[in-house]
Amino acid sequence: MSPRATATEPASGSVDRSALAGARRVVVKVGSSSLTSIKGGISEESLTALADALAAKRNSGTEIILVSSGAIAAGLAPLGLAKRPRDLATQQAAASVGQGLLMARYTQAFGAHGVTVSQVLLTAEDLMRRSQHTNALRAMDRLLNLGVVPVVNENDTVATHEIRFGDNDRLAALVAHLVRADALVLLSDVDSLYDGPPAQGAKRIPLVTGAHDLEGVSIGKTGKAGVGTGGMLTKVEAASMAAGSGIHALVTSTPNAAAALNGEDVGTWFTVNGARKPVRLLWLAHVASVQGRLILDEGAVRAVRHHRTSLLPAGISAVHGVFEAGDAVEIAGADGTIVARGLVNYSSEELPRMLGRSTRDLGEELGTGYDREVVHVDDLVLV
Known part of the structure; x- marks a missing residue:
């Protein structure tokens, strides 16, 4: 060298x-x-x-x-x-x-x-x-x-x-x-x-x-x-x-x-x-064991990366891995580029039926608790 x-x-x-x-x-x-x-x-x-x-x-x-x-x-x-x-x-x-x-x-x-x-x-x-x-x-x-x-x-x-x-x-x-x-x-x-x-x-x-x-x-x-x-x-x-x-x-x-x-x-x-x-964000960025990955559409990537907003079901196109609510997950674009890490509010079993839908519709159909963000901005760190 x-x-x-x-x-x-x-x-x-x-x-x-x-x-x-x-x-x-x-x-x-x-x-x-x-x-x-x-x-x-x-x-x-x-x-x-x-x-x-x-x-x-x-x-x-x-x-x-x-x-x-x-x-x-x-x-x-x-x-x-x-x-x-x-x-x-x-x-x-x-x-x-x-x-x-x-x-x-x-x-x-x-x-x-x-x-x-x-x-x-x-x-x-x-x-x-x-x-x-x-x-x-x-x-x-x-x-x-x-x-x-x-x-x-x-x-x-x-x-x-x-x-x-x-x-x-x-x-x-x-x-x-x-x-x-x-x-x-x-x-x-x-x-x-x-x-x-x-x-x-x-x-x-x-x-x-x-x-x-x-x-x-x-x-x-x-x-x-x-x-x-x-x-x-x-x-x-x-x-x-x-x-x-x-x-x-x-x-x-x-x-x-x-x-x-x-x-x-x-x-x-x-x-x-x-x-x-x-x-908590340092722990999430550098130490947390990632249990899964959420794939976002282009609009959601921009919202998370540039506007620091919470992640909603409407912007998620795919879910990978097995995880429970509260676990750390990677948040990536369609090309696989990792955008952020976050603590997810739903399990990998719950999320698939929620993808692409608004929180209002989910709350009306599935009940109270399903109108929350998938990852709140306070539990999300850019990487």
Whole structure:
């Protein structure tokens, strides 16, 4: 791969990190590979060093939310498992054992600095349903006001394949929006994003201002420790999600945590390139598992894309897939181009007899409830 002009390093300090150094509230995510060994045990040295850095920042006046992987990995050794299990039930069992071990270590490490931590376990439903994400925000706001560092993880013990975030990088980006953070820091075992394999002389990419800065960059998918689920690809996706929605983001290694939080020139800085969005729409655009597809006529495509209107039955020409009311679906034109994603108000069994008809006619013939939109504009996001 040929080097890109934008990949060259600037002089130290030329990338402005003041938004992180002076942030009021920061979400920090750490991956399994940074906390645990390939055997599944927690690395006391790594966890303590991270807690030292975060506690120092917290005690200087910055509110910290820690999104921590490692529960499943921490539960492997106590259960006698040699590697991360593939089946959901065993993953849930390992998470149930490992989460308590992980929190005990965090409680001890932060407590040495006089900082209290709390456990916050979230599922995708906690962010996709308005009442639940309001409750989650209220709880975390109160914890932060009390000086606590919330330690957030996906609730692996009860989450199913269909409603998982997919990885904690995306969860961290969504949490950053939920709590209205000023910055997101994604930590792993790689110190920065490079324009190729670092071992082959690739150059560090210190700044990303938009998708154009990542053109031609080959991004790895797996971590070297073998205990996580993401890799650099999911970190770049999460950082881009945050930056595109009004939150600065930084990708760097866990040993660089203190330097990163102090605004030093480490890692790859993703500068804001878009406005803040509701957390439910971010979940819908980037995380939701799509269960089906609605095909629209040209008029409906224009209405959705250019006028941001709700989707009505009259504009739908075909339905694909099997889904229930409340599921996420893709919304496409006749040529297959995806226009949007949305939460559908009807099942795939109900919709076919409604296509091409007005809501007034449907309400009169089928009764109250069938005069609603297929996808309300508040539950629809352009892609």
